[in-house]
Each structure stands twice: as C-alpha cells, then as structure tokens.
Amino acid sequence: MxxxxxxxxxxxxxxxxxxxxxxxxxxxxxxxxxxxxxxxxxxxxxxxxxxxxxxxxxxxxxxxxxxxxxxxxxxxxxxxxxxxxxxxxxxxxxxxxxxxxxxxxxxxxxxxxxxxxxxxxxxxxxxxxxDPSIEEDKSHPQFNYNPNKCVLCGRCVYICTSKGSGVLDFAYHGINTRVSTFAGIPLAKTGCNTCLECVRVCPAGSFYLK
Amino acid sequence: MPKITSLEELLKLQKSVEPKLKVRGDTNFSHFKSTPEICIQQCRGMGCTAAGGDRITELFEGLIKKKGLSTKVNIVRTGCLGPCEMGPTVIINPGDILYVRVKPEDVNEIFEKHIMKGEIVERLVYHDPTTKKAIPERLKINFLADQEFRILHNNGIIDPWDIEEYIARGGYEALGKALYKMKPDDVLEEVKKAGLRGRGGAGFPTATKWGFLKSSPGDVKYLVCNGDEGDPGAYMNRAVLEGNPHSIIEGMALGAYAVGNVKQGFAYIRAEYPLAIETLSAAIAQAREYGLLGKNIMGTDFEFNLDIFPGAGAFVCGEETALLISIEGKRGMPRQRPPFPSNKGLFGKPSAINNVETWSIVPRIIREGAEWFARVGSEKSKGTKSFSLVGKVNNVGLVEVPLGTSLGKIVFDIGGGIPNGKRYKATQIGGPSGGVIPIEHVNVPVDYESVTALGAIMGSGGLVVMDEDSCMVDVAKFFLQFTRDESCGKCVPCRAGIPKLLSLLNKITSGKGTLEDIDKILELSEMIQKSSICGLGQTAPNPAVSTIRHFRDEYEAHIIDKKCPAALCQALFRAPCQHTCPVGLDVPGYVALIKDDKPAEAYKLIMQRLPLPMTVGRVCPHPCERKCRRGQVEDPVAIRHLKRYAADYAWEHGIAYTPEIKAAKAERVAIIGAGPAGLSAAWDLAIEGYKVTIFEALPVAGGMLAVGIPEYRLPKEILNREIDNIKKLGIEIRLNTPVNDINTLFKEGYKAVFVGIGAHKGDKLGIPGEDVEGVYDAIEFLRNINLGKYISVGKKVAVVGGGNSAIDAARVALRKGAEEVHIVYRRERADMPAEEEEIAAAEEEGIKIHVLTTPVKVISKDGKVAAIECQKMALGDFDRSGRRSPKAINGSEYTIEVDMLIEAIGQQPDTASLRLGEVKTGKGGTLIADKRTLATDQKGVFTGGDAFTGPLTVIEAIASGQRAAASIKRFLEGKDLIPTVDRKDAESITYSNVPPTDAETAEHARVGIAEIRPADRRTSMREVALNYTAREAKEESSRCLRCDIG
Known part of the structure; x- marks a missing residue:
C-alpha cells in the first residue's frame, strides 16, 4: 500500500x-x-x-x-x-x-x-x-584495521555477521568501546573469509585495503 | 508432593501449614513462658550474612541439637529484615524480640537466658541512640515502627526456600482466585483500579503496559522480570528475590493470565546476586513441583513457564531494550524506541518488562483488592515503595513506606538522622540517573511527580543521604564516573559526551574551572539528554544538572574562591583544617611548631594572618575542627586550644609580633566600628601603609568581643592587650565617637570607608506585656554588664533563645546573683545553635533548659515582670534548615515565675542613627554588598562582619575585614576589584615536614583542657577554661595527622 x-x-x-x-x-x-x-x-x-x-x-x-x-x-x-x-x-x-x-x-x-x-x-x-591510541591490526594479508579511526557505526559488525564470517563484534564499554575480534586476536588468525565487506562499508577509513 | 489441582487443594494446604507459622507472628512476649514452640528467625540478607550471620545460625543449630530441643525450638533463615547496618539480626518468637549485631560469643547467652529461661538479654537488643533505652520489641524500634510492610511482608517471617510457608501466608491464593473466579480482564482491571505504577523508576502505569501487550497482535508473547538492579547503593530488589521469590513467580503468572497468549516468562537477574538466583531457581522448581508453574496450573488449562536469565552485570542491561537483546544472547546494547517492546520485544515478539517489585506486589493486589492497595500512597502514586537508605544516616537499611511519605520522615524518623552531629545536606534519589534533593525540600513527599519536579527521579529506590562533608560537585563526579564506565558505547552522545562532562567537573574540582564551564556543563547535558538512544544516556547528566540547580553556589565556591566547602576536593588545599578556616590559618604549621617546642614561632605564624590570636583561641567556634581528619575516627585535634596555647605563651614571655609596614601612602581610610572586622581590616591596611582611623561609638574597642562576650569566656585584659598591639601600627581608635553620616567622612578627606558596625540591636519577641521593667534583650543586658553598668539581676531569670547569646546571658545572670536561671527554647536541645560545649557548661552550672517551649505572654505585677506564660511546642514539618519547625500545642500553657526576662532571639545592625548614603540595607537590616569584594553600592564604601552577614562568628568577621581591606587596597590603587583575596605571608616560617609516626597516628584521646570548678563559677567572672601546660600542648599537637604532607 x-x-x-x-x-x-x-x-x-x-x-x-x-x-x-x-x-x-x-x-x-x-x-x-x-x-x-x-x-x-x-x-x-x-x-x-x-x-x-x-x-x-x-x-x-x-x-x-x-x-x-x-x-x-x-x-x-x-x-x-x-x-x-x-x-x-x-x-x-x-x-x-x-x-x-x-x-x-x-x-x-x-x-x-x-x-x-x-x-x-x-x-x-x-x-x-x-585519542584512543590503539595499535593497528595489520595481520591480514589484504586489509588493515585501524581502531583509532573507527566511529563505531557498527556497519562492519552487521555486515560481517550477516554476510561474512562473523568475526567482528563490539567489545568494552563507554568511550573504550571498539570493534574487535574475539578476545582481540589478530584478524589473520580468525576465521575471516576475506569477503572484504567490512572495507566496503567502513565510512571512515578504519578498515582499508593494503 | 502431588501437584495442586484445584483452588480447594491449595486452600487445604494453606490451612495445614498455617499452624507452623503461627508462632512467628506472635508478638506477645507474655506467651513465651508457656509456649510449646519457639522460633528463631535469622536474617540471611546481604548485610547480616556479611556480618557473619551464617556462623550465628550454625551456633544456634548446634545448641538446639545439644540441648535436645529440636522439637520445641526451630530456627529459620528468612529474607532481609531491613536494619542491615545492625546485622546479624535474630528475632525470637513469641514476642518478636529482635537481637542486633549478634556476635558468635553472644549466642550462648541468648540461648541460656532467652530460650531456656525466657529472659531478654537487654545488652544485645536495639538501644535508642538518643534515649539510650533498650527496645527489645522489633516493631517498636523507630526504624521499623514507621514503615509499612507490604512488599516485604514475608521478609523476616518465612523461609523463602519453602513454598509451603509462602502458601501458608496466602501465597498463590491470588493465582487460584484469578484462574477459578476471575476473567483475564478482571485481573487487568483490578491492577488498573489499584493504580499500580512501575517500580523500576519511570512509574509507568502497569495495567496500561499490560493493556498494550494484550492488544498487540500475535499469539506468542513474553513477560520479563527486570532484576538487573545495579545502581550504587541500591538493593531493594535483591531483598525481594532472596526473601520472597514466590511473589514474583505468582505475580508474573497473574500477568500472563491477564494478558493472554503468554506461555513463557524470563527473570533477568544479575549474576552478582548468586543467592537471589539460587533462591528464585529453587522457588521455580518448587512451584513446578506443586503444579503452580508449567502446564495445567492448578488443574486448569493455563500454562506459564518461567526461566532465569543471569545477566552478566552490565548496568545498561537494566534498560529494557538492552535487557531483551541480552536475553537473545547478544551484546546488551539498547535500541531506539519505537518500536516499543509491547509491539516488538523479545525475539521480535510482543513483550512486557516489569521490575521485581512491581511483579511481587501483584498477587497481593489480586488477593486483597485494589482498594487495599490504594489505601496508602499519594493521589497519583499509590501503594508502598521500598527504598535502600544508605549514606550518612544512622539507620542504614531497607525501608518500605507509602509513596508520598516525606523525605524528612524517611531520613530523620526512620533513618534516625545524621550520625556524629553533622548537618544534613541533601539526599540523592534515583541513583546515577537521579538527582539531589537539598535540605530546603526535605518535606517533599516522595512520589513520582514531586520528585521529578525537583529534578530528580524516583528510580528504583536508592536513597543516598549526604551530610555537610559531602561535596556536591564530587557527588556529580561520582555518578558520572559510574555512567561513563557503564555506558555501552553505542551512541555518540553517551559514549563521548559523558567523558566530556566528567572532564569539566574534574576541571572544577581541581580548581581550574571557570564560570563558563557551568554553562558548558548545562549545554552538554541538555544535548546528551536530548540525543542519547536510551535512558542511561538520557538521564546520565542528571546528577550534574541537579547539583548545579540546587548547589550552584558550591560550584562557584570551587571556581571563584577555589574552595571546596566540604573540604573534600584535595587538589584545592593542603589540609582540610586550613581550607575550612575562614582566614586560612596554617593550622598544620603552627601545630607542628608547638609539637617541636617552638610556641613562639607558632605564634608568629598565626599572627601573619590573624591579629587576635589570644581572643580567637578562646572564642572561635573552630569550624576547622569539624573537618579535622582525625575527627573521622575520634575527637578532632584541639586546634583552638593549641592556638590559645601559642598565643598565651607569647604574651607570658613578652614576645610580640609587629609586622613590617610598607611605605606610607597618602590615602586615609575610615573604619566605622572597632569590632573584629574593623580591627582586622585596619591591621591589614596599616601594614599596606595606609593611615587608618577607627570610629567607635562605644566607650571601649572590640565590638561584640568587648560588650557581647562575657568576661569568663574572654577576659577583657586579653582583648585589650591584643587591641593595644594592633594600635602599635599607628592605627587611631576614636572611642565614644559615633558617625552620623558616612559622607561626612569623605568630606573630611577619607578616601575609603569600611562600615563594620556589627549587629548590636537585639530583636524583640513581640509578645503581649513585654514592655515592662525587668525585660531585656540579651545584647543590651550583656553590654551593660560588660561596661560595668549597674543592672539589678533578678533572683529568678528566664532567658529565651538557644543561641550563644542566650547561653552567655544565662551564665552571666547566674554569676550576677540569680538563684535560678531558666533557658526557654522552642525546639529540641539538639537544634540549639549555641556551641555544644557552652550548652553543656551552662547545664553543669545548674541552668535549667526548657525545650519545646515558647513564651506567649509576659505577666507583670506593679509594672514589673512577675512571670511568663509559656506554651509547649510539638515538632511539625521540617523547615528549610532541615529542622522540624515547632508548632504550639493548644491548652499546654503554664507559667514560670520570674523577676527578670532576657530575650536572646536574634540581633541586627543598628543603622538608625547612621546615614548610609547610597548603601542599601536588606534582610535583617544588614548592609548590601557584593559577597566577595564586599563593595557596597556607594563607591569607596565597603562593609563586612555582622553588619553585612548578620550575627555570625568572630572568625568570619575577621575574614571579611581582611577581604574588605584587600578590596580597599585595590580600590585606592585604582584597580578593578577581584573576588579573591591574595594572601602572601610576610616572612616564611619553616616547620618540620616529618610525617607523624605510627605511634602518633594511633588512636589517642584528645587532651582535655582544665576548667575551674562549676561551684566556683557561680560567684566569679573568672575565666572558666584554663590553658594547656607545655606537656599537654605537645601531647595534643602530636595527634595531628599532618594532612598537609604528602
């Protein structure tokens, strides 16, 4: 209607x-x-x-x-x-x-x-x-993750869960909240299937191609 | 146990268990001796368990077994009773006798005496803190007597782990009644009629919420119990979960029946409440076993299941959308409403969430009716509400009162007031989302609307009581630190806005704030409130906004004066005593010098900021001692006595302190009034090189110090010696020289004028017949005595009032030949504004104090006072000072025969014969000036002391004299006035910076000061208080904790 x-x-x-x-x-x-x-x-x-x-x-x-x-x-x-x-x-x-x-x-x-x-x-x-001053995750062969640029929009979390391999979620509280892998293990060691959807949806240069 | 399949079976079970509980409700102690059964009820709430309750139970159980009394004596562990601070608590029935703070070593005595012989062990029962009387019966204790137990009615009575005990107290009867006799809509209607509102904080009408859920389309719906209680200092829900779990199960089942299409409920309980989870789990298992939960409840086709979901402890999960998402197994982050849970809730299905307390009262509403529920409470807020009363209050614990009960009643009657004689300041209500309610609003009825109108929220019921030692900026910081840490981080305003707020508050408490920061806080707060997704962010700024609303002056004190009135914000000071001293005396410094046997140096250090140390060392009300850190564990350091010691030592040894005087300046300054304000202003200005003339109307200098304070407190020789020292700086004091017009002084060439005329006009009672011979006001009376004028002092004297002047007048009258002296005061003794030590001394000397009494008429004979007619007063509501205001009791009139009446009810500046030019006067006849610069409306005219503040203390007067002197100096130099006083010490006097040893910091009673015997005082004006000896002074100064080091 x-x-x-x-x-x-x-x-x-x-x-x-x-x-x-x-x-x-x-x-x-x-x-x-x-x-x-x-x-x-x-x-x-x-x-x-x-x-x-x-x-x-x-x-x-x-x-x-x-x-x-x-x-x-x-x-x-x-x-x-x-x-x-x-x-x-x-x-x-x-x-x-x-x-x-x-x-x-x-x-x-x-x-x-x-x-x-x-x-x-x-x-x-x-x-x-x-400034959060968190170390970048450069472990993945194709893309990097810089938490210091993250605006916590949550697009990557949603897209990784719905289309990717679901390795991203929010962690910590308040101003320390960040997008993280489980227990903060390097992206390369997660089950990331390199769909690169996170890079596509990231609005602020937090996930970016190497 | 076979399942209960009908209402009749339930009632039959109820009847069969009832006798078991009979003894627990038997409050008649006379039944004890003949009772066939004794029940020991021990609280297993958090407070009692933490205080060692488990061990007490074990010991009782052991004794019961040992004595072979298992058939006669029962012990049961109940839910929280309320008086948590008195734990472990034990009730023994029949008689409802409450033992408090029971220690393992007490158990034997209680058992031998009470259980075996029926004798109450008085030592271990509650003692009223004011009357010291033992109160063995539980419900006669003030704390419990004024409460109304509805939600907590099973706490302290039943074993929460036994469903049959709950049934015996009428449990599940409401569910049976609903299933067999009521339609779902009837249940909803009853809740609606009751006017029940959500107890989680927002107060949304429960029936309306259920109505939304009911009308929401869908055949799968959920009910949720919110047990994620997480505010600092709140534990109401815990008490219900641990003490009366079945009420929640039954309440939710009733809700499910009323709404329809609900087969499943969840109880979300934070994992930090393990006992609550265990207790509710056990209750759910039992309810299933008895056929009261699950399929075919009570033999009907009604089905309802309940499961517990333990929350991981995030405060934000108390927010309903976050809570639902958490149950779904995701990170507990709130989402924007709408859609509301009643449309799209748990797993996307319609759901309703209610607080523990809301669910738990539903069964009673159905069983006893809406009218029963609505019988108490206020117009829009019905029923009772439980609160956890914590903070600076004598009786800490769980409290249940009708909504609309005044805050004062909760804090002062139930809570027993503020410990250690401190002044009440405010109560924080609603936890981190709430706000403060200041002392002025202590009569506010605690209900949803009234509390909200004051900028706080009801919240789930945390009441944090704060006294004069609580800093309001610090309070805001505390709660914002909490919300900062508990923010889920999802939305920007909450995540990043709260830390910004906090950093502004930190800036203020570290002395770097500006007045614009207050506006910034308010703007930031408004934006965070407007733009956050959920309640946490929307309410997080409340503590900041509400403390600014009610305590803006405290923020300004931090910003402008760099002062924390509570002496709490450490960054602003070296030591709390020095910070609290109005003139900022270096207390740790001179105390350290006395300790190191350098009293002359101590004297010099004091003199750099205070030209009247011998005087102040005798009559100062020592606000510093109220904030002394040692005072938090025992008596504070005797700072005033030590100051007197140093000053007297210097006098006795001929040591004088004359400051260096700067180059002479051309300008002359006139000071009206040679009181402490005028003298100290003159001293500071003379040091700056100005020529100062003091005009004094009286034949003596010193102001109230000379004509108000009696000789036995301050020998005039001492005062005059100090005034002579002041005069040495070239200050001229013209006695017997009243000024009629300040403008003539300017005409005479004075460039600035300080008006320090004090408050020398006594207020009159204004009662019939007071214009007769023999009626004086205290100021006039004391002045005449001090000036050596003859006054015929009566044989029977009555003094009206409770301040220092009243006590002074009474004690002087006694010394001048009165045989009987009565003080008549309209409030209670504890409310008397006079110094406690003065009141005690008066009583010691035989002066009778009539409290709650007011004179209504003076009866005279032959033109002379013959008697006063008095009326007894009863305490009514609380007034703005937080004291209960007295109201006359009609028909309570009685007369006291007197031949002299002294009225000491207040005083104000006497400006009748002084033309003030453009200077304005305000409340109580005081002069109007800027609070900080002390500049009046007329250029070049400054004021201070009692003339400006109304009757205050000598040290306040001296401080304002110094403040005015600083302003006058800037004025004469042609500079803009500034709100702060820049104090630079003349010469630096060094002292030891060695921290006290462990032996010195150990508890050590205050070294008392010797006094002349009361019997000797009646006939003599000799100084009552004697000085410390050198050894005593050293001992007392060694008690200083040296807060300044470190």
Missing amino acids: NCTIIIDGSEISVKTGINLLWVALDHGIDIPNLCNVKDIPRPAASCRLCYVEIKGRPEPVTSCTETAHDGMVIATDSVAIKRLRKFSFDLLLSHHQVNCSVCPVNGKCELQRIAHSQHFKILERRFNRM
Whole structure:
C-alpha cells in the first residue's frame, strides 16, 4: 500500500511502513548518516546524525528509526536539527584520529562528505580530543584495521555477521568501546573469509585495503 | 508432593501449614513462658550474612541439637529484615524480640537466658541512640515502627526456600482466585483500579503496559522480570528475590493470565546476586513441583513457564531494550524506541518488562483488592515503595513506606538522622540517573511527580543521604564516573559526551574551572539528554544538572574562591583544617611548631594572618575542627586550644609580633566600628601603609568581643592587650565617637570607608506585656554588664533563645546573683545553635533548659515582670534548615515565675542613627554588598562582619575585614576589584615536614583542657577554661595527622 508523505515541501508517494531515511536518500534528499545499512532489520541509530523533524513530534527524531505513513510531514533542516547533528558530529570527531592528508580514504571519507554537505568543520575541535591510541591490526594479508579511526557505526559488525564470517563484534564499554575480534586476536588468525565487506562499508577509513 | 489441582487443594494446604507459622507472628512476649514452640528467625540478607550471620545460625543449630530441643525450638533463615547496618539480626518468637549485631560469643547467652529461661538479654537488643533505652520489641524500634510492610511482608517471617510457608501466608491464593473466579480482564482491571505504577523508576502505569501487550497482535508473547538492579547503593530488589521469590513467580503468572497468549516468562537477574538466583531457581522448581508453574496450573488449562536469565552485570542491561537483546544472547546494547517492546520485544515478539517489585506486589493486589492497595500512597502514586537508605544516616537499611511519605520522615524518623552531629545536606534519589534533593525540600513527599519536579527521579529506590562533608560537585563526579564506565558505547552522545562532562567537573574540582564551564556543563547535558538512544544516556547528566540547580553556589565556591566547602576536593588545599578556616590559618604549621617546642614561632605564624590570636583561641567556634581528619575516627585535634596555647605563651614571655609596614601612602581610610572586622581590616591596611582611623561609638574597642562576650569566656585584659598591639601600627581608635553620616567622612578627606558596625540591636519577641521593667534583650543586658553598668539581676531569670547569646546571658545572670536561671527554647536541645560545649557548661552550672517551649505572654505585677506564660511546642514539618519547625500545642500553657526576662532571639545592625548614603540595607537590616569584594553600592564604601552577614562568628568577621581591606587596597590603587583575596605571608616560617609516626597516628584521646570548678563559677567572672601546660600542648599537637604532607 502506498501513502503520501511530504519531505521539505515536496510530496512523495511511497510504500507505507518503509524506512524514512532510505526513502529520503532514494529520492536524492541528503540526510547525513553513518550507521545506516540498507535493509538492516534493527537500525543501530547510533551515529545520531540523521535527525529530521516530523510534524506533531515535539523534538527532532532519527529518521532511520521512523517509518513512513500517510500524511507525514517531514523537514530535514532546521536550527534544532542542525544543533543536534553538529553535536554528534563534533563529538564523533573528538575521538576519531584526524590525519586526513595521510589517510587512505582521504576524499572518499564519509566524515568529510558530511562536513562538506552540512558545513561542519573537521578541524574545529569543539571538544577536547580523546585519542584512543590503539595499535593497528595489520595481520591480514589484504586489509588493515585501524581502531583509532573507527566511529563505531557498527556497519562492519552487521555486515560481517550477516554476510561474512562473523568475526567482528563490539567489545568494552563507554568511550573504550571498539570493534574487535574475539578476545582481540589478530584478524589473520580468525576465521575471516576475506569477503572484504567490512572495507566496503567502513565510512571512515578504519578498515582499508593494503 | 502431588501437584495442586484445584483452588480447594491449595486452600487445604494453606490451612495445614498455617499452624507452623503461627508462632512467628506472635508478638506477645507474655506467651513465651508457656509456649510449646519457639522460633528463631535469622536474617540471611546481604548485610547480616556479611556480618557473619551464617556462623550465628550454625551456633544456634548446634545448641538446639545439644540441648535436645529440636522439637520445641526451630530456627529459620528468612529474607532481609531491613536494619542491615545492625546485622546479624535474630528475632525470637513469641514476642518478636529482635537481637542486633549478634556476635558468635553472644549466642550462648541468648540461648541460656532467652530460650531456656525466657529472659531478654537487654545488652544485645536495639538501644535508642538518643534515649539510650533498650527496645527489645522489633516493631517498636523507630526504624521499623514507621514503615509499612507490604512488599516485604514475608521478609523476616518465612523461609523463602519453602513454598509451603509462602502458601501458608496466602501465597498463590491470588493465582487460584484469578484462574477459578476471575476473567483475564478482571485481573487487568483490578491492577488498573489499584493504580499500580512501575517500580523500576519511570512509574509507568502497569495495567496500561499490560493493556498494550494484550492488544498487540500475535499469539506468542513474553513477560520479563527486570532484576538487573545495579545502581550504587541500591538493593531493594535483591531483598525481594532472596526473601520472597514466590511473589514474583505468582505475580508474573497473574500477568500472563491477564494478558493472554503468554506461555513463557524470563527473570533477568544479575549474576552478582548468586543467592537471589539460587533462591528464585529453587522457588521455580518448587512451584513446578506443586503444579503452580508449567502446564495445567492448578488443574486448569493455563500454562506459564518461567526461566532465569543471569545477566552478566552490565548496568545498561537494566534498560529494557538492552535487557531483551541480552536475553537473545547478544551484546546488551539498547535500541531506539519505537518500536516499543509491547509491539516488538523479545525475539521480535510482543513483550512486557516489569521490575521485581512491581511483579511481587501483584498477587497481593489480586488477593486483597485494589482498594487495599490504594489505601496508602499519594493521589497519583499509590501503594508502598521500598527504598535502600544508605549514606550518612544512622539507620542504614531497607525501608518500605507509602509513596508520598516525606523525605524528612524517611531520613530523620526512620533513618534516625545524621550520625556524629553533622548537618544534613541533601539526599540523592534515583541513583546515577537521579538527582539531589537539598535540605530546603526535605518535606517533599516522595512520589513520582514531586520528585521529578525537583529534578530528580524516583528510580528504583536508592536513597543516598549526604551530610555537610559531602561535596556536591564530587557527588556529580561520582555518578558520572559510574555512567561513563557503564555506558555501552553505542551512541555518540553517551559514549563521548559523558567523558566530556566528567572532564569539566574534574576541571572544577581541581580548581581550574571557570564560570563558563557551568554553562558548558548545562549545554552538554541538555544535548546528551536530548540525543542519547536510551535512558542511561538520557538521564546520565542528571546528577550534574541537579547539583548545579540546587548547589550552584558550591560550584562557584570551587571556581571563584577555589574552595571546596566540604573540604573534600584535595587538589584545592593542603589540609582540610586550613581550607575550612575562614582566614586560612596554617593550622598544620603552627601545630607542628608547638609539637617541636617552638610556641613562639607558632605564634608568629598565626599572627601573619590573624591579629587576635589570644581572643580567637578562646572564642572561635573552630569550624576547622569539624573537618579535622582525625575527627573521622575520634575527637578532632584541639586546634583552638593549641592556638590559645601559642598565643598565651607569647604574651607570658613578652614576645610580640609587629609586622613590617610598607611605605606610607597618602590615602586615609575610615573604619566605622572597632569590632573584629574593623580591627582586622585596619591591621591589614596599616601594614599596606595606609593611615587608618577607627570610629567607635562605644566607650571601649572590640565590638561584640568587648560588650557581647562575657568576661569568663574572654577576659577583657586579653582583648585589650591584643587591641593595644594592633594600635602599635599607628592605627587611631576614636572611642565614644559615633558617625552620623558616612559622607561626612569623605568630606573630611577619607578616601575609603569600611562600615563594620556589627549587629548590636537585639530583636524583640513581640509578645503581649513585654514592655515592662525587668525585660531585656540579651545584647543590651550583656553590654551593660560588660561596661560595668549597674543592672539589678533578678533572683529568678528566664532567658529565651538557644543561641550563644542566650547561653552567655544565662551564665552571666547566674554569676550576677540569680538563684535560678531558666533557658526557654522552642525546639529540641539538639537544634540549639549555641556551641555544644557552652550548652553543656551552662547545664553543669545548674541552668535549667526548657525545650519545646515558647513564651506567649509576659505577666507583670506593679509594672514589673512577675512571670511568663509559656506554651509547649510539638515538632511539625521540617523547615528549610532541615529542622522540624515547632508548632504550639493548644491548652499546654503554664507559667514560670520570674523577676527578670532576657530575650536572646536574634540581633541586627543598628543603622538608625547612621546615614548610609547610597548603601542599601536588606534582610535583617544588614548592609548590601557584593559577597566577595564586599563593595557596597556607594563607591569607596565597603562593609563586612555582622553588619553585612548578620550575627555570625568572630572568625568570619575577621575574614571579611581582611577581604574588605584587600578590596580597599585595590580600590585606592585604582584597580578593578577581584573576588579573591591574595594572601602572601610576610616572612616564611619553616616547620618540620616529618610525617607523624605510627605511634602518633594511633588512636589517642584528645587532651582535655582544665576548667575551674562549676561551684566556683557561680560567684566569679573568672575565666572558666584554663590553658594547656607545655606537656599537654605537645601531647595534643602530636595527634595531628599532618594532612598537609604528602
């Protein structure tokens, strides 16, 4: 069943119950996001970037956790939205290793893309830096894993579990949380089947080809 | 045991077990001698077990066997009783006699006397901390008497490992009633009517939650019990799990029946509660065995199964979505709601999660009815709630009270108040997600709405009581450290935002904070609250936000004054005593010098910051001693006495300290009032080279020190000697010279004026008949006596009030010939603001204190006071100071015959004959000025001391005099005023930095100070307190722990 929703003033006819973020992206409306993976059954909603306003709701909501229904009126930009997105973005940058010039994904990085589209500054340093300084895992013959760049979007964990060999998950708590193999053993010693899906989905140069 | 297949069978079983429990409910001790059966109930809760409860049980069991009494004497181990701090506890029935803190060596005595002979061992029962009276009956103890046991009604009574005991107390009757007599909707309706709200913290109506689940489509649904109790200091759920596990099973079965399509439930219990898991496992096994869980429950076709899922101990798994994901076997990370669990919960199926306590009360609601449940509680929050009362409170333990009970009642009546005479400050409610409720709101009814309105949350029921030694910034830090460590790390605001918050708080507690940091904290908090996925992140900033809301001045003290009022934030100070001293005296320094036999050096060190050491060494209320680290284990170091020792030594040996005076400056400064504030301001300004003139209206200098404090506390010779020393700096004191207008001083060429006129006007009671001869206010009375004016002191004197002036006036009256002196005070003795040592001395001298009494009328004869009519008072609600405010009891009037009445109820600055120019006055007639720079609204006019603060202490007055002097100096130099005083010591005096030896740090009673005998005091104004001898001073100074080293 189809329904009509209004995003930023334009009417769109979509399938009822479809994920709002995907609809917007499919229609060329740019909503910044990092943790979104299409068709994930339970969106992580962890990057806190994809905020939109839905008429009738008191505060902006994450679009990745909303589904379309008839008559929905959505705005993808406002002062409140911007404030929330910038807060998350600046916080993410506070513990992301920023060395773009030597970064393997320089130019392809989604953080850079979001900064560009949203007019955020990568080097603003609004919050004190907290560098994790964790050693890179270079054990795998084809790709490296640099936890210091990880934004904990969880795409790799989802993709490795659903399509790969399921060697990745989150470990530790709080600011020390990181994507890790079981007990932190080197990637080469896990059952990794080298599907390279992690490299494909990583938005921030944490998993990258050698 | 064959399965129970009908309600009748259940009731039959209930009837057959009931007699077994009869003795346990028998609270009549007179039955003891003739009883055929005795039951010893020993608590096996956490507190009692940790205190050695297992051993006590073993010893009792051994004695029962040895004496061959197994048929008569029973011992049963029950769930937590509540008074955890008094463990191990033992109840003996009949009689409901409670023994507390039972040690293995006590067991024999209890057995021989109580069990064998029926004699209560008084030594081992609870003793009221104030009356010291033994209270053997359990429910007569304040702590337990004011509670209402509904959730915990089986704790302390039944053996949680025996399903039959639960059944005997009406257990599973509700389930039987529901299955046989009620439709599922009736059950739901009853819970709705009861108004039960979730006890996990948010207070969501339970029936509504079940209703959502019921109407959610699907034929597989789950119920979950949230037993992931993890807040610091909370253990309510544990007590239910360990003490009354069947109530949870029955509650969940009732929920399953009400909702429909639920065949499986899960109890998620943290693995750190092994006994809870074991107990509930055993209960589940028994319930299955008795046909009360599983298929065909009680012979019907109703099926419900329950399994335990032990949680690995992550605090975040108490959040419902994380908990469900954890049961699914994945990492416990919350997810965004919606969808809510009632639509998509466990394994994607509709589910409802309720807290342990919520489930456990459901059976009683069904069995005893919604009305029974709603009979207690407040309008929107029905029923009772259990709390774990911990922190700085006398009775630590588990408490169950009706919702809406005032916080003060919980802290002061049930909790027994604050230990060690400390002042209550606030209570943290709701754990790391909650907030603080400060003393001003101590009357708040503890229910969901009221607590939320104050910026805290009810939470699962942790109450952490805090006293004056708790730093509020530190409290916020403590809870944020907890949430930082417990954050799952999934979403950015919580993961990275909380550490940022914490680093700002750390910045403040290390003295590097700025006022903008407070705004940063609030903004950061708002954003974290708004953008986190789950409750943990959304509520994590609450402790910071709520402490800022209620204690912003404490944050500002850390930031502006670099002071931690609780003397806790170590980075801000060398030693807590020095930090607490308003003038920042180097206490460890002069104590060390006294210890090293250098009292003259000690005197010099003191004089660098305090020009009145002999005086202060006698009358200071020594706030430093309240924060002395030794004071945490025994009496604090006698800092004041040691100061007096050093100062008196210097006097006796003709050692004087005259500071170096800087180059003379052109500007002249006028000081109005030669009290401690004026004198110390003059001293500091004179050292800076300014020419200072003090104008004093009275014929003597010293202010209240001269005309308020009696001779026996402060000999005038001592005071005058110190004032003479001050005058040596070239300060002129013009006695008998009142100033009428501050502006004339400027006209006379003074460039700055300090108004330190003190608070010399006594307040009147304002009761009928007080305008007769023989009625004085204490200030006037003491002033006249001190100035040597004749006052006819009556034979029977009444003094009204509880402060130091009241005590002074009473003790002076006694010395001036009164035969009887009565102090009439409207609150309790413990509430009297006077120094405890002064009150005790007055009592020693024979002064009678009438507490909870207030005068209502003065009765006169021939124009002279003849009697006062008094009224007894009863304590009502708590006031903003955290004390119960007294209310008159009608018809309690009685008269005390007196021929003199002294009113000592307060005092204020007397500004009637002083024109203040642009300076404004405020509350209590005090002058208005900036709290830190002490600048008034008129340029060049500064104030301090009692004139600014209202009646305070001599040391506060001196500190403000110094503060004002620093501001005056900057003002005269044409610099901007700054809120801090830059204190530089004139000459550096070195002292030993050797830490105390083990022998010195060992416990050692405070060296007392000799006093003249009470009998000698009645007729003489001689100084009561004598000085330390050199040996005593050395001994006492050796008690210093030297917190400054290290």
